Amino acid sequence: MNNLYPLLWLTALVLVAWYWHRALETRDRALVAAKQHCQAMDVQMLDQSVYLRRLWFRRNARGHLSLWRAFYFEFTTTGADRYIGRVILLGARVEAVQLDPHRIH
DSSP, X not given: OTTHHHHHHHHHHHHHHHHHHHHHHHHHHHHHHHHHHHHHTTOEEXXXXXXXXXXXXXXXXXXXXXXXXXXXXXXXXXXXXXEEEEEEEETTEEEEEEEOOOOOO
């Protein structure tokens, strides 16, 4: 049994590295979606970053269990006010990009 401990630790380490890599890919996908939506809505994305705020399990359209993630970001219309936006992902698919009500310049 003592010979299995290194194998278990190695397996755990590989799984953590795989999850971390997938999480970075997902964050990058959310960032691209947020930038594109801000450009389409003629608002300025602030800080050029998104951050994970919510994480849960949900079923996708095919009924498979997937990770549901809500990434948040900040944007402005005038440069003076900051508003919150969200990118919702289910698995690797962008489900929605939402902007809080904001003042139009």
